[in-house]
Each structure stands twice: as structure tokens, then as C-alpha cells.
Amino acid sequence: MSPLPLTSLILSWGLALAAVLLVLAMTLCAWRMLRGPRAQDRVLALDALYVNGLLLILVLGMRQGSGLAFEAALIIGLVGFTATVALAKFLMQGEVIR
Amino acid sequence: MSADLPVWAACLVVGLALAGAAVSFVGALGLVRLSHFYERVHAPSLCATLGLFLVVAASSLFFSVAEGRVVLRDGLIALFVIVTTPVTLLLLGRAAAYRDRAEGHPGAPPEP
Amino acid sequence: MTDELLVAAAVLPFAGALGAALLPRRARDAAAGLAGLSALVGLGCVLALIPAVASGRSAAVSFSWLPSLGLAVTLRIDGLAWLFSLLVLGIGALVALYARYYMAPGDSASRFFSLLLAFMGAMQGVVLAGDLIQLVVFWELTSLLSFLLVGYWSGKPQAREGARMALTVTAAGGLCLLAGMILIGRIVGSTDLATVLASGDRIRESPLYLPALVLVLAGALTKSAQVPFHFWLPRAMAAPTPVSAYLHSATLVKAGIFLMIRLYPVLAETDAWYILVGTAGVATMLFGAWCAVFQHDLKGLLAYSTISHLGLITLLLGLDSTLSVVAAIFHTVNHATFKASLFMAAGIIDHETGTRDLRRLSGLRRAMPVTATLAMVAAAAMAGVPLLNGFLSKEMFLAEAVAGTHDRALNAGLPLVAAVASALSVLYSLRFIRQTFFGPPALDLPRAPHEPPRWMRFPVEALVVACVAVGLAPGLIIGTALEIAVVAVFGERAPAYSLSLWHGFNLPLALSLAALVVGVGLYRLLGPRIDTNPRGGPWLLDRLDAARLFDRAMVGLERGARWLEDRLGAARLQDQLRILLLVALVLALTALLHGAGIAPATLRLPEAGLDPAFALLWLVGGASAVAAAAAAKYQRLAAIIFAGGAGLVSCITFAWLSAPDLAATQILIEVVTTVLLLLGLRWLPKRDRSIPIPASEKPRARRRRAADLALAVAFGACLAGLSYAVMARPAGEGIARFFVENVYSGGGGRNVVNVLLVDFRAFDTLGEITVLGIVGLTVLALLRRFRPAADSLDRPAPQRRLAAWERAQPDRNPGDSMADAMRVPATVMTWLFPVLVVLALHLFLRGHDLPGGGFAAGIALSIAFVLQYMAHGARWVDERLAIRPVTWIGCGLLVAAGVGAGSWLFGRPFLTTAFAYAEIPGLGKIPLASALLFDLGVVVLVVGATVLMLVALARQSLRRARAEAAGLPQREEA
């Protein structure tokens, strides 16, 4: 179907592997998140989870050859930290907004 | 769309992406392997810096080649993550410091 | 002319009631005059109808009412109706006159007479009803009005209780009657009276006959106070006496009798009828008489005697011979006359002496000789003394009792029963007369007795004269009327009977005389002992107080209902939710099994195969969800974090599976939700794992948790199974195709999802943003009155610790540490504000063609605002950014609705979008779609609502500061 099967092969396998690696990274983050032991560990892990999720979306975008998932990644990058900042502030102050 | 990529580009893209993913994986591994919070806090930076750079580079390259023009918008993501992630870590470190001090945790940081 | 007269006879009382209601409250004369006049004119009309009803004829007039139910308002008069109508209107006129004098000047005359007239009208309605359903309508109306009349003196507890009981019993009977009538209607195919009366055989042969009979009788017997439904009548004596005289002697209680006579041709002459009606009659007759003997209250005595006499009439009807029915009709009329007069007399005595207690009354014969004479004559009629009307009908009864037309078990004892009842009625009549009028004058009466006003006595006189006249010359006075009624009931089967005074010396006469003698003897024997009866109730039966049983039944009903409500309902939210889920599960499974089901073979194997990364991703998602479930009780913060993880996984899933818009929106919402939950978390109490569950509770708690777990797993499995079953099947040809094909040509965009939202299904979006706006307003309202719980009022623990530490440091002011900590983050967050604005703008403008859209833009913008709040605190931002969220919400709604309405200008339906590509020199084609404007409304509203929610919650933390500023001592509040 494609004129350059090699390219497809490289791309599909390589990016699939990258996706697996990233998901594995997410799994590890999730493990830390669930494990704790303290709240700051969980928040930290969630933050890492977000970043890895962002990377995963980028890789998925490449895998599917579509730039349409970019917005989601952009939003995670720009806005996602709000959640973790709120969590951290809560840990620090006991409330998010004073 | 993916079929239009020349082999070199595909290799480069895959290489970058794999490298980024691997760095991220190492970062996440650090989250698991390092022994206490103040050590673990360094690990995600790997994902948010080098891992991110590499993947973003891969993505930019991929779309630039695929669309036949320079696509730099992925760089924006990198920029924003660089700027925002420290905010979280900073606050988190500070929060951990307060909490540890308040509880008299042995590993609590000294007062500045 | 007949029609007009008929209508007038039916409508006049109601017209009068309306008139009386409009009169001033105290206009006794006018109201009574109106009442009397209405009754008299009505009476005239009815009398004028004789030709129409003579010799078995009948007349009817019909008006359309509920044509779709085949129901019309039909007024139908025949002999029976005519006779009862005379009774209703005649006695009604007399009662009106009597009531004029009876009612005190302070009572509301307009209310009383209007109710009385309305009741009269309702009775007329029952009597003249030409349709069974219509009869039920008026029947219930009489119950209702009797309720209002009995409870006229609502200040008295007895009146309230009496009224309530009367209505409860009679309305319940009325409902049974309705059911019965519907059954009859079903059997006959029509509820038209004439049709029904003509289909007696059909009814009696129907399998539904017995239920119909039982139901109809339930109505009739409750109304006519038959055992065991009799108890309401004595309690209803709390009514003003005119009401008793009217309702409880002549009309209301006779409605049941009327109904039985009315339907006699179609329901009677069967074993069931004989047993039911006869038994009820016998029991009531004896029971009523026995109870009447023991009453100390004048009206109570009369009430029980009424019960007894009604029982007699019922028994006559139950005997199932045509002659006995004649006797029943005759006695009905007679009873109405003498009992009404007795009630009035009792009312006069009550009125003039202030008491109705037989034990206190004595020797009134001297103070009120005329009244005494009248009462004595009426009582004698009640006792069945010869030469009075009561004697005649009782004689007929005794004759029937002796004759025993059918070979039936009850018949054997009937003469004895009749004699006993007669003797008892002599006994109580004698007691009534003796104790009231004879003996030494009573000295301790509340008022000094004297004769009543002339016209107050007149109705009694008139009725007593009637008693005597009928007693002396029955054929002359009542013969025709009775004849007309009897013929109306039986038609050609009407029996031959003689109304003469003297039938020769026969067994009935002997019984009658024996009853008189025994009655007098019994009074001699028992009179004093009855007066001093210690327990007050009738001997043998004093434990069987049906009224008390009724009260107890009412309380029991309430209690039972509460118990049932408790058992059948679920007051607690958890139980309700369990039931909800369970029902949904059960119904879903039933539906699945109901159809052909899904053969496993029809499920195609997934084409894409399994991507290990995806599976691993969902491992993370599932683990996060389960962990959130586990942590939500004691580690709330952790639960929020875990829920965030699950949200992220679903966001990635959307991105993975071709839904970029969803991914973007999901992550935005995820962030806002997390912030929101955290804002709320501050006001929740610390959960402590150390709070012990009592050991006794543990097994129950464990069981409950196991059940919940099973339910949760079942529901999860159900959703999983359903979704797999759907996903593994190819999609059919649906409407989705249209959207893709028309999105560009018709919607002017390339992002199908977005065009769906702002164009194809913009109406949904309009509703959706309205929801958001409403929630914003509700949150605003709720938080305005927010009162934090005492334990969360204080500053959070970290801040308190820090403040304590700061106080200990010489070089630090309160709050410095926090300010230091926020210095760097706040700087970043401030400078991110414009960046986020650009992001929002970007998402907004590109939505039509690429992922994005108004909603995402709105949320992004509100996050920009919230970041500022987080960076600088609520007060700082409030001083700088004057956000008026409510105004934003209003504007958003207006813009969206306005854009939608704009299409009206072009004659197109609401929300029709217009788009064009404007060619601007140098810039190229610029898409201009009205949908973009609509989306602008969305943005404005979303920002308003989201910021409102977040900020309103955030501002709560200022309460404490505000309270401190107002000088309120914090601790006290806490």
C-alpha cells in the first residue's frame, strides 16, 4: 500500500516501542502515586504522570500521523500544572486560595 | 501521511522519540527507585526536560518533513512545560519542607 | 313544561345555596327565608310533576356532560324519586324555618343555610339522578356536605371528630358504590338508569353480580348506618340539631335506603341479597334498639333509634317480597316525619334548658306543655302506638315477619326478632318521654325552661300533625303517593296491599300489643338501673364501642402506614441508590433476556488487535480508579489525586481513539475539577482512622460492604459487557453519515464535532451552557449563606503552625513565609495570564475547523483567572480584576440566544447558521460564521460560570478575615 514499506515499518514499530516505554513510565509514576507514602510523593507522581501523558499524546500523534492531538498536549503542557500547583498549595497551606 | 516520510527522517524521528521515551522511562524509574521524597523530586525533571525535548524534536521533525514546512509549534509545549513544571516542584518542595519540619521528620530540611 | 319543572326542582336548592353564600354573615332571616323559599318552590315544582310520574310513568331530561365517557347529566323522575323528593324538600322547608330560630345570632347564618341548601340540592341530585355515575357524584356530595354541616361548630372537638368519622365512613362507602356502579355499567354497557333498570336479569346472571352487589350494598349500608358501619351516626349528633333533624332522620341516612329500593328491581330477589341485606337489617335493628335504650343523651337515643329503624327498613328490603318493600317505603316516610319532629323537639329542649342529658332533665311537661305533647305524640309514633303512622308501618312489618314469604332460615326467628325490636323501641320511647317530661321539675338546669318561639315549634307541629293524620287516615293522606312510588319500583308486578287502619285481630296486632306491654314492663323493671348504669354503655355491648374501634383503627392505620412506609421505602440515600442501581441492573438484564439475546457468534473479533501500550495504560487507569475508591474515606487528598490519574487516562484514551476535541476538553475539565475539589476539601473535617466502629456493628458493616462490592462489580461488569457487545458489532447505517457529508457544505467547518455542537445540534449546546449558568447561580446562592462547620472555621493547620513559628521569630511578620514561598510561583503565574488568554483565543477561533471550540476556550480562560487567585489570594485579585460572573453568565445567555434568534430576521428557524467566506484583499479568505458568534456566547458563559464557582468557593476563606475585621470573636462562633 505504501511506497516505502520500510519507513512505515520503522515508524510503526519504533513509535509503538516509544509508546510502550512511555506507558511503562506512566505505570511507574502511577505506582509511586498509589504507593505514596506521603501526599507530596503522590502529587509529584501525578505531575510526572501528566508530563508522560503529554509525551504519549505527542508520540500517538506521530503514530497516527495526525497533528490534531496537538491541542490536547498543548493544554496539558500549559494548563495541566494548575492541578498539581493547586495540590501543592493545598499541602503547603491547607487551602488553595487564600 | 506517515508513508511520505523518507527513511532517514523516519529513522531520526524514531530515534529521537525512542530516546525521549527512554529518558522519560528512566525518570519515572527514578520516581520508584529513589529512596525518599527529596531524592525522588529530582527524577521527573528528566521527563520534563530531556525526555520532553527529544520527543518534541521528534514530533517537530516528523511534521515538518511530513507537511513539507517547518513546524515549530511543538516547541511551544516544551517551552511551557519548562516554565510551569518548576512551579509545581518548587511549591511541592516547599510544602514538603514545611510538613517535615512541622512533624519533626528526621530528613526535614534546616531553616534557611 | 315537565323538563323545566324537573330542572327547577334540581337546581333551585343549589341556586339558593349560592344566594345564601353571598348574603352577609349574620343575615339569619334572609338566609332562612331564602332556604325555605327555595325548598317550597322546589316542592311546588315536584308536586306539579305528579302527572308526569303517575301510574308508573317517568320523565327525564338530559344534558351533555362527559360525552367521551358516555356520561350525561340526566334528571329522571319517577314515582319513587318523586316521593323522596317530596320528603327532601318538604322536611327541608320545615328545617329551614326551625333553624332560623335554633341558630344563635353569633353563628354564621349564610354559611349554615348555604350548606344546608347545597345539601338539599345534593339529595335532590341523588334522588333525581338518571344515571348511576351521576348518582354517585351527588351521593359523595351529600357525604361531603354532611361533613361540613356536622362540623359546623368546628370549635368543638366532638363536632370535628363526628364530622370526620361521618365523612370517612360514608365516603369510603361511596367509593365502593362507585366501583359497584362501574361494574354494573360494565355488565349493562351503560350507566343510564333507565337502561340499567331494564336489564335486571342480565345483571343477576352476570359473574360480576356478586361483587357489584357487595360494593353497592357497601355504599348503601354505610350511608344508612347499618351495623357494622353504624357508629358514625351517634357521633354525628354533635351537629346542630336542625342538621340532625334533616340529615339523620329524613334525608342523608335515607339515601342508602333509597338506593336499595332504586336498584331493587335489578339487584334483589337473590339469595345473596337476602342474606346480606337481611342480616344487616336484623343486626342493625336489634343492636340499634338495644343501644338506644341505654343512651342518656337525648340525641344519642334518637340516633340509635334511627339506626334501629333504618335496620328495620333494611330488613324489610331484605325480606325480598314485594309487600315488604311497600312496607319499607311506607316506613321510610313515616320514620322521616316522626324522627324529624323528635329531633326538633330534642333541639327545642336543648335550646331552652341547655342540656340534653336524660338524667338531668325532668318534669318539662309543666314548663313547655305544647312541646311536651308534640314530642310525646311523635315518640308514641316511634314506639308504634296505634292510631299513629308508626303503628301502621310497623304492623306491615310484623305482618311480613310473620308471613315469611320464602323458605329461608332467617324467617323462622323473624317474628320473635320483630317483637323484641318493637318492645325495645317501646322501651326507649317511653324512657324518653318519661324522663324528659314527667317527674318533678328539674332544678339544676343551665337555663330556666319555657316554650320556644311560636315559629320554632311550628315545624314540629306540622310533622306531628302529619303523623297523626297518616295514622288515622293513611289511604287518604299517603295512599296515592305510596302507590305512585310502589308502581315506579315494581311496574306491573306491584303488589296489592291495603293501607287501612284495622286489619282485624291477627297475629301482627297481637305481637304489636305484646311488644307494647313488654316494653312498658321492661321500663318499669329496668328504668332506674339504666339511669345509674355505671359503665354508661349498653349492657353486654359496652365493650364493643365501634366508635372507639374506629378511632383505634384510624390510629392503627396511621401507624401501620408508617410501618409500611418504613418497610417499603428507603429514607436513607445509600439505600435509595442501592435500589436504583439494582433496579437498573435487573431491568437491563431482563431486557437483554427478553429479546433474542446476543449470540456470541455475532460479535466480531476486534480488528486492531491488542495494543499492549493501551492495555497497560488502562491498567494505570483502572488501578487509579480502584485506589481512589479505596482512599476516598480516609485519604481524601489522595483520592483526588488518583481520580486525576484516572481522568488523565481517559483523556489519553480520547486522544488515542480519534477524539481530539474530547481529549482537550477532558483535560481542561479534569484540571478545573481538581481545583474545585481541593477548594472544597478545605471545609471538610479531618477523617480519622482511629474512630472505632463498635464491635457489634462490625459484622453488619462487613456484610453491607460485601453487598455493595458485589453490586459495584456487577454494575461494572454490566457496563463492560454492554460496551463490548456494542463495540464488537459493526455500526449500522445511522444519521452520522449526514454530518460528515454536510459539515463543510452546510456547516462551513471541517471539525465535525464542533460543527455538531454549534450548528447541527446547537440547541443542545444552548441547553448545556444554560445548565452551567444555572449551576453557577445556584452555587452563588448557596455559598452566600455558607456557614462553615465549627471545626473547619479556623485557619488550616499548616498555616497555624507557620504563624506560630513566625511569631517566635523576631524578624518576621505574620504571613511573610507564605509570601516568600509564593514569590517565584506567583511571578510565573502572573505572566502566564496573557499566554493563557492567547491559548483561549486560539482554541476559540480555530474550533470550527480544528479541535478546540468555545467551551474549551472558556475553561482555559477561567483557568487563567483561577491561576491568578491561586497566585495572589482572593483579595488581591478582587481588587484588581473586577470579574462580575453573573453579568458574564447573563451576557453569555443573551448572546447565544440572540444569535439563534437572529435567524428569524431571515425567516429561518431558530439557530439557523449563516456562513460566508469573506474575501478581504491581502488577507485571503476569512471564514465568517454566525456559529462563531454563538460560540462566543458559550465562551462568555463558561468563563462566567466557572470563575463564579471557583471564586465563590475560594472567597469563603475570606469569611474569617471579614469576621475578624467586623470584630467578631472567632472562638465564640466556633
Add this chain to the structure above:
Amino acid sequence: MRRLARLLPHPLLSFGLALMWLLLNAPVTPGTGLLALAVGLLVPLSLRALRPEPLRVRAPRALLVLAGRVAADVVQSNIAVGRVILGLRPGERRSGFVHVPLAITSRAGLTALAIILTSAPGTLWVQHDPRTGRLLLHVLDLDEADWPARIKARYEGLLLEIFP
């Protein structure tokens, strides 16, 4: 000039936002260009209400140098931390807190330093006291370098130059 300042209170920001717009909406057409211009002009006005300290960047050259240095350091520390995580670093490793006395007082400078230090793996900005100028830093590998000296040498000077 003053009017320009009012119209364009944060020129750097305006430029950045316009660039961001162009990047987001590539390829550049006259239309997007116009919009980018509008964005650059109008959006910074939204900051006016928040009244942040205006950002003045003095030495663009220093900025470039700093950027390069940071990039190199980030890569280097990534590798270092990666080795630590993977257990490839031989010998005993100590992590702990270090105090760094800072000379920077400007908000922007501190922020930049915080971002640099925190985003580079291996160092975490924990606490800074503006009264004493002392920074508390957590370091993953204390033995890797003399951290206070390194920070002062590599970043502080340049930052003081950029954000006076």
C-alpha cells in the same frame, strides 16, 4: 514614547505572544499575521489590571549565553541523574540540603534562577529568604560539584546582568 509605553506596556511579552500565535497558526498567511499583530497588541493589555512589575531585559547577549549554558547543564545533569537512577554511578552518594547566599534580589532574576535550578534535574529550589538572600537548595548528588560556587559562577552573574 510614553504613549508607546502605554500602548505597548510589555513589548517583550507582545512579541512573544505574537510569535506564539504565529507558531500555533502556522503556516503564516496575511490573515494570521494580522491576527498575531492584534494579539500582540491587545492581549498584554489584559495584564494591566494585574499590574505586575514590568519586565526589563538588559543584556540580550547574556541571555543567549545563559540559554546555552542552561541547555548544556540540563543535558549534563540529565545524564548524571539518569546514571544515579540506574545505579551506574560508582561509589557512595550523598544527597542533602545546601545553603547558597544569593546576591540577586529582583523578582524576575530570582524567578529565572528558580526555574533553571528546578528544571535541571539534580537540584531543587526549596526555600529562599529575601531578607537574608539565602537559598536552601536540595541536591541529589552532593559530591558532583561544589554547588553554591557553581550556581554563583554559572548563573548568578549572568542573571544579575540580565535583570539588574
Add this chain to the structure above:
Amino acid sequence: MSLPADHLIVAPVVLPLAVSGALLLLDERRHALKAGVSVATALALLAIAVWLLLAAAAAPGALAYRLGDWPAPYGIVLVVDRLSAGMLVLASVLGLCALVYALSRWNRAGPRFHALFLLLLMGVNGAFLTGDLFNLFVFFEVMLAASYGLVLHGSGAARIRAGLAYIAVNLVASLFFLIGVSLVYANTGTLSMADLARRLPLLGPAERSLFEVGAAFLGVTFLIKSSLWPLGFWLPPAYAAASAPAAAILSILSKVGVYVVVRLSLLLFGAESGASAGFGAQWLLAGGIATLAFGTFGLLAARDLARAAGFAVMISSGTVLAALGSGSAAAVSGALFYLAGSTLAAATLFLLAEILQRGRDPAASATEAVFDDEDLDPFEDDDTVVALDIPAIVALLGAAYLVCALMLAGLPPLAGFIGKLAILSGLAGAAAPAGPVAASSWLLVGALLLSGLGTLIPLLRFGIFNFWVPLEGPSPALRTAEAAALAGLVAGCLALSLWGGPALAYAEATARWLASPAGYVDAVLRETAR
């Protein structure tokens, strides 16, 4: 779509939306202006609804309004037929009266009352009008969101406690709704009700099974809203705790659920719909009877009038659903008539409950509003109190109460009786005595009659307690607005009774129209040039 008047079909949704948007721009303190605007809007809504009713009664089929000018199964269509027009009128009458009642003081018991109220009306109207399943979900949510606001309106512990449960239950119901809608879409490929009716007979067995699961989920949702036993335990406490005008307007809310069940079950599962015909009818019948029984028990057990009114709402829903489940078209027409009457009466009872409660027990905190300290005390302005002497007020209230009680207990001569009679004679097949009558129908007949009695007894108790037991202390004050609202609702009840014939004929025509869904399908799917 040529006549401008056709656009009136969408007005019941757009008008309240726009007006509430405008009201939000007004300052909170301009009470008089806001009150005037909202009442004018409510009046306009009533006028529009009546116009639509007349139009629907005159039209041979249904009037369809294609939003966005998209052809039918693709875009969202609003449909006015006899059923929806009738419900619109009912909702408008209730809305107007409840709003007028609220003007006495409730509108000041919390911020943005008028906007919330109008948005509730918008949601209700939209739910009645829409011909699209998902759009129905949206309007359900609009309606529910506003109802959450109104249930909580006035704040106070009881209200918030009850509101929490109310919201939780309805949120779960909304999730079921989504599950149901999506299953329906997944297996039929359409969301338009009319299109659904057309496609349903053509479904394969597996699709049909899955579709029916979706329908079951939808059914559970609607039955939760219409408070069928055992799904409706949330209703009495929530309604009893709500402020009186809110409760009055909420009594139409449960009827929205009933409406949808009627609409969908007759449209989709009528006799002509193939293998799914009669789907769920037995459940409806059984559930309806159980609801009747449970509602009656609850009513008997109720300790205060507002709660009793809540159970009356339940009984009324149960009656209609059971009649629907019985499968008799005559019973359905009776049930529709009954629905109107009982809803009006229940709403009146909520209003009365509050007035009486206020007179009886001024310290009762449960139903009292918590008024803002920052707002003026709304109790201060006594100039609006009706200038009648006490007995007259009591008589007025008593008459209103009597009307309510008769309507709810189904006693003659009011509409409650007519409706019940129509159901009963429909069930008993009095009009067509040919076929046998199912045992379940007899059971329903019995349940209906007994529940009438079970309604009468407690209402009698409450009535006697409230009107006949002499009051200690000040007697209830009646404000002009309250009197007007009561008068309006009572007039509605009486009008329904007086014109029972025409109204019943309308209901019957409606039932006939519903029994043959082809008309609806044609009206909606008729091709129009775009």
C-alpha cells in the same frame, strides 16, 4: 416555516432563556422590575402555550419545528402535538401561579430567583417540546439544574440535607440517561424519536436486545424522575423541604418524567412496533400500582402537609403510569386528564401547606427561609397583606384546601373524580364490555379506589387540624400575591372540572393520536426543502 407565527413553537424555550439572561444583567436589588418582567414573561408563556394548544388541536397532525433548518432525523426538531401542547399549558399555568406566589417574599430569599425560575420553565418546556432523545437529556438537565437551585432556594438545614439526596439520586439518574441514550444510538443509529419509531421494527435481534437494554436504562431514568416505586423515595422529602413556590413548580417536574414515559412508550412500543410492542408495560403497571400503594401509605403516615403533598405527587404519577401500563387507550386518556388535575391540586397543596404551616407554627424552621442579613427583611412590608378579616381568610384558604383535597382524593364533583372515573371506566371497559378484563386491571381499579380513600383520610385530618382546631396566637396572614396565586390554581382546578367534557374530549383525542404513532413520525420526518 414561512409564517412568523411558526416560530412561536420555539418561544417557550427561547423566551425564558433570553429574559433570564437579561434579568441577570439587572442589579439584584431591583425587585419590582424583576418581578414585573418575570410575571410578564410567565403570562406571555401562558399565552403562547394556549396558542400552541389551539393550533395543535386544530392541526391534523403535529407541528414540527426544525431547529437550525436541518432536515429531520439529523437536526433537532421541536414537536407540538396535543400531548406536548397540553403539558405546556399545564406547566405555564403552574409556572405563573408559583411565580406570583413567590412574589410575596420568596423571591427575596436568595439571589437570582427569577432567573432560576424562568430557566426551570425553559427546561420543562424544552423537555415537552423536543423530539430528540439527547436534546431531551439536555433539557432534563436544564430543568434539574434549575430545580436543584430552587430546592435549595432559601437555604436552611432541612433544605440542604434533602437537596443533597435529591441531587445525588438525580445525578445517578442522569448517568443512566446517558447510558440509555448512547445504547439507543449505538444500535439504531439515530436520536430522533420519530426516526427511532421508524427504524425500530427493522432492527435485527441482537440490535433489538441491546436497544431494549438502552430503553430499560432510559425507563429507569424517567421512572426515577416520575418517582415510581421503588425509585421515587427521594421525592417527598425533597419536595417537602423545598420552598413552597419551588415545590409547586416542582410538581410539574415529576410529570415530565411521566410525560416522557407516555410519549416514548406509545411512540416506540405501540401495537405497530413489531417485536418490541408492549415493552415494559407490565413493569409500568406493577410499578404504578406499587407507587399508588406506597404513596398512599406515605400520605397516611405523613406528619405535615408539605410531605403529604409530596406523596400526593407520587400517587398521581403512579396512577398515570399504571393506567399507561394497563394498555387501555381509554384509561390513558383518563390518565392524561387526571394528570393535569392532580398536578394542579398537588401544587396548590404545597402552597397551602406553607401558608398554614406559617400560621400554625411560626417557629417552624424546616420550611422557613433563611433570609439574608444583607437583604431587607422581607417580612417587614405588611402593606401587601390581604385586607380581609380572619374568618374570610380562613374561609378562602379552607375553600382552596377543600378543592385540593377533593381533587386529590378523586371525590366528586371536581376534576379529580372525572379523571379517576375516566380511568376506571377505561379499565373496566365500561364503554366496550365485549372483551374480558385482566385481573391486573381489576387490581388497579381496587388500588385506585383505595388510594382515594387513603388520600381522603389524612387530608381530612390535616384539614380539620388546620382549619377547625382553633388557633392560638396570630392567625395566618395572607399576602395579596399569595391569594392571587392560590386563586389562580384553584380556578384552574375548577375550570378543569367545569369544562371536564371538552377537556376530557381533548385528552381522548390525545390518546387516540398517541395510539397511532405514524402521524407523529410523518409530521416530523416530512421532507422540507432546506
Add this chain to the structure above:
Amino acid sequence: MEAVLAAGIGGLAAAGVWLILRPRSFQVAIGLTLLGYAVNLFVFAMGRLRVGAPPVLASPEANDPTLYADPLPQALVLTALVISFALTALFLVVLLAARGIAGSDHVDGREPDR
């Protein structure tokens, strides 16, 4: 993919259901959030799964429906997302108000009688 997603939906739903049956209102709030995720994914899944076919036309002419994932469920999910977000927020505020006024965070507003 389908089986994994189905299992995920099931897991989310089970966790959510378990939580909404718990006595503390905060648990219910989290449960509603999770259940909301599950239901949104469920609705989404009803449009069948497609990889790499976002319903955004590559060009105005490429409007062959088979090239794209079913857009309708996505639009529905978007609407539902917003609504469930709004209602979660409302529930949260009500639970706070209930906690403040009733003094208990039990869903019934009072501690159960033991």
C-alpha cells in the same frame, strides 16, 4: 482495544458505584466523578472505536464518512462532560453547605443511629 476499553469502563464504573454507595458525601462526590468518566467513555465507545480517524475533514472535499470516526457520540460526550462537570461542582458545594449547616458529612446530613 475494545476489550481493554470495556474492561476500563467496567473498572471505573465499579469504583464509582462502590463510592456512591458509601456514607460520606465526599466519597459520593468522588464516586460521581469516576462514574461520570465511565459513562462518558461508554457513550464514546458507542460510536465504535477508530484509531487515527478524528472526525475533522482533512480537506473540504474529503467528506467520505467511512474515513472518520462517528462524530455524533463525541459531540454528545462533550455536552455530557460539561453537564457532569457542572453538576459535580454543584454537588460539591451542596455537600459543603450540608456539612456546614448539619455539622456532619454523612450523606443523610446526620450520623446514623447506631
